[in-house]
Amino acid sequence: MKKLKIALTALTIFVSSSLFAQNNENSASGVERYAIFIGSNNGGKEHQRLLYAGTDAIAFKKTMSEIGGIPQTNGILLLDPTRSDLDDAMESVSSMINANKHKSKRSEFLFYYSGHSDESALLLGKSSYSYSELKAAITNVPSDVHVVILDSCYSGNFIRTKGGQKQKPFLVDDSAVVKGHAYLSSSSSQEFSQESDEIGSSFFTNAMLTGLRGAADSSGDKKVTLNELYSYAFSETLSKTENSTVGPQHPNYNITLVGSGDLVLSDISNSDSIVMLTPDLKGRLILRDKNGKLVSEINKLNDNPLYLALEKGEYGATLIGKGATLQGSFQLNSGKIYELSPNSLMPVAAAFHRLRGENPADKKSKDDEESSLADDIIGFHLDLSEEEVYVPVEFSLINNELSRGYNKRVVTSFSLGLLHSKVYKANGAMLAFGLNEADYMRGLQFSYFANRAAYVEGLQYTSIFNQAENLKGVQASGIFNVTKDMMGLQAAGIFDSAHDVEGLQAAGIFNVSHDLTGMQAAGIFNVAKKTRGFQAAGILNKADDFEGFQLAGIANYAGNFRGCQLSGVVNIAKDSPDGLVQIGVVNIAGEYNGVQLGLLNISKNGILEFGLSYTSNDNLRYTLNSGAKSLYTVLGASVARENAFGKWIDEEKDAFYIAGLGSRLCVDKFNFDVEWLANFVTAKKDDATIEKEKAEARAKGDDEDDVFEYKTHFFPSVRFSIGFTPLQHLQFFGGILFAIEYEKNAEAFEHTENKLKIDASDMKLYPEIDFGVRFSVN
Known part of the structure; x- marks a missing residue:
């Protein structure tokens, strides 16, 4: 520890604020950053192939791109490179820096390497790159600042060794001091560097990445400096390797920087999604992604909040604290800060293992009896603190009269209250006529009036009101349910509300959730800020972000939309470039690349146009096309020219109405359309038919005036057209339509005038040519 304090003191003296200025101030300070990230699993035939050097390099590049101020275009990633690949990358970075020098006041260069090395060189497959050559190549990069991070060496079986002949590496060679450089190494001159299957990374790089994402921020300013990062990486790497078969690993450094202040390596506030560890969260925190992969392991001991920059997604959290282990899960959303506190987690059962033989630890002191009794009855191990007392059965009239004398927090298996019962932890059941309250509840809470619990694993039931901070199970209420987090089911006759939901909400009137993964069902209304699953309502569905089915x-209304919207009347998607389908009478969307099926379809990048054309059968056609270019809806009518501004239906020439689907291919200012149409002709029946139907109505005792004198006939058609758009909202087009007659629809053509006919076996085709103009709204 004495050596570490001396090292940190020296580090503080030499580090300069001219390095890596804060990310969100880059444009003001005129700093441009560049980097080369190398992951080399292959160290040659004499060295065991590594597993995680490549993924470490990828992760480092991603982290520095997100919160380290290195744009994707300025970072070069090399996986298992050759010498020439590395030389080419150095030249590319140098060219970029020279080309952009006039755009910035200062340029900064980061070199990261993870892979094999020996006493004198990086091992790049069949070739090597000596430290002296590497030092010269980095020095020749024309940046104002050079930062070098080398993570090289690994060890055998579970923990592999990264090369190494136990000679002093150049990173900590005092003769290699270069002005304006910062060198960090993963181990000292006489040690191996190690990687682990358990964390899927090297210990040093894992500590660096965890530190960069916020764990190393000891000052609480949401920025990680070189001083903070080295201190954190040193402690974490040493603690993870001190009991390994290879031996402890001590990261080292050599820094000669000119300036004042400290080097900022990452800015947490630049992250799109952040987790805040609240001041009251203390202990060893383990975070894993939804696939169970370790993301971060942090030992938080102080009372300050800690901010972590993580990717959006689902995470599992385990907090190992003094006397208890808590677990839980949470959803981290884009643009949000999630507060992770002990209240977000639940106590977990300790694993029980039967011993073959006597366990010396079985000898309990008298002071352990109360805790042991709780373990046996509760069914899980949770050490009772000095502030807690275990009461097997808790009786309460108004305010826990029997246990109140203990002046401690009550842990119980069964609570029975008349008007009110309040306990700290319950593992079993709580019954009350009025109000049940528990911080931790496993089992059943039942009351006539209300239930309240911070954490529930089981069932809450009441006639009026349920409230839970975190719920894994079921809430059932005649009136109202509220939870901050939920995994399971909510059911209420009137109203459900949940901060996060993974499961099902069901209400007779109204559902509200901040984030939903499963399903919402309501007789009237559903609201979800983000939805991935299914919403169903008798009246209205609303979701700000949506991925499933409405x-x-x-x-239906969705702020952002991917999936399907199905409604009897209106679908609205505010921004939906990746939407799948909208089905309704009216469909409205922003940018939309999916399918809209309805009478009226509106989108920013779709088709919404009115058309008028004159046909070879002396008809005028009126059309409305709306929807996506890939599939749009056609509505329209065709009427004889002389009837266009008068009576559309007469005994001689009848109008027909059009509905169908079309698809369009656009090439520059030209478009090619094909449309599949259903045509409906409404014609007056002949006098004999009308009289016959009236006679039948009189015979049945019906009013003969109810007999409809017109009949609708159907025939299909297909239409091909070519359009030209000289102006943004104006299009000229021409096309040919083929009406199709077959045995069952022949009567329809008795009421249309066709000048051309093609006999084709059992059907007839009636070609019709038209020319016209379209007016586009988009």
Whole structure:
């Protein structure tokens, strides 16, 4: 520890604020950053192939791109490179820096390497790159600042050794001091560097990445400096390797920088999604992604909040604290800060292992009896603190009269209250006529009036009101349910509300959730800020962000939309470039690349146009096309020219109405359309038919005036057209339509005038040519 303090003191003296200025101030300070990230699993035939050097390099590049101020275009990633690949990368970075020098006041260069090395060189497969050559190549990069991070060496079986002949590496060679450089190494001159299958990374790089994402921020300013990062990486790497078979690993450094202040390596505030560890969260925190992969392992001991920059997604958290282990899960959303506190987690059962033989630890002192009794009855191990007392059965009239005398927090298996019962932890059941309250509840909470629990694993049931901070199970209420987090089911006759939901919400009137993964069902209304799953409502569905399926009797609304919207009347998607399908009478979307099926379809990048054309059968055609270019809806009518501004239906020439689907291919200012159409002709029946139907109505006792004198006939058609758009909202087009007659629809053509006919076996085709103009709204 004495050596570490001396090292950190020296580090503080030499580090300069001219390095890596804060990310969000880059444009003001005129700093441009560049980097080369190398991952080399292959160290040649004499060395065991590594597993995680490549993924470490990828992760380092991603982290520095997100919060380290290195744009993707300025970072070069090399996986298992050759000497020439590395030389080419150095030349490329140098060219970029020279080309952009006039755009910035200062340029900074980061070189990261993870892979094999020996006493004198990096091992790049069949070739090597000596430290002296590497030093010269880095020095020749024309940047104002050079930062070098080398993570090289690994060890055998579970922990592999990264090369190494136990000679002093150049990174900590005092003769290699270069002005304006910062060198960090993963181990000292006489040690190996190690990687682990358990964390899927090298210990040093894992500590560096965890530190860069916020764990190393000891000052609490949401920025990680070189001083902070080295201190954190040193402690974490040493603690993880001190009991390994290879031996402890001590990261080292050599820094000669000119300036004042400290080097900022990452800015947490630049992250799109952040987790805040609250001041009251203390202990060893383990974070894993939804696939169980370790993301971060942090030992938080102080009372300050800690901010971590993580990718959006689902995470599992385990907090190993003094006397208890807590677990839970949370959803980290884009643009949000999630507060992770002990209240977000639940106590977990300790694993029980039967011993073959006597365990000396079985000898319990008298002071252990109360805790042991709790373990046996509760069914999980949770050490009772000095502030807690275990009461097997808790009785309460108004305010826990029997246990109140202990002046401690009550842990119980069964609570029975008349008007009110309040306990700290319950593992079993809580019954009350009025109000049940528990911080931790496993089992059943039942009351006539209300239930309240910070954490629930089981069932809450009441006639009026349920409230839970975190719920894994079921909430059932006649009136109202509220949870901050939920995994399971909410059911209420009137109203459900949940901060996060993974499961099902069901209400007779109204559902609200901050984030939903499963399903919402309501008789009237559903609201979800983000939805991945299914919404169903009798009236309206609303989701700010949506990935699944919306079904409503009246309307669907989604701020962002991917999936399907199905409504009896209106679908609205505010921004939906990746949407799948909208089905309704009216569909409205922003940028939309999916399918819209309805009478009226509106989107920013779709088709919404009115058309008028004159046909070879002396008809005028009126059309409305709306929807996506890949598939749009056609509505329209065709009427004889002389009837266009008068009576559309007469005994001689009848109008027909059009509905169908079309698809368009656009090439510059030209478009090619094909449309599949259903045509409906409404014609007056002949006098004999009308009289016959009236006679039948009189015979049945019906009013003969109810007999409809017109009949609708159907025939299909297909249409091909070519359009030209000289102006943004104006299009000229021409096309040919083929009406199709077959045995069952022949009567329809008795009421249309066709000048051309093609006999084709059992059907007839009636070609019709038209020319016209379209007016586009988009």
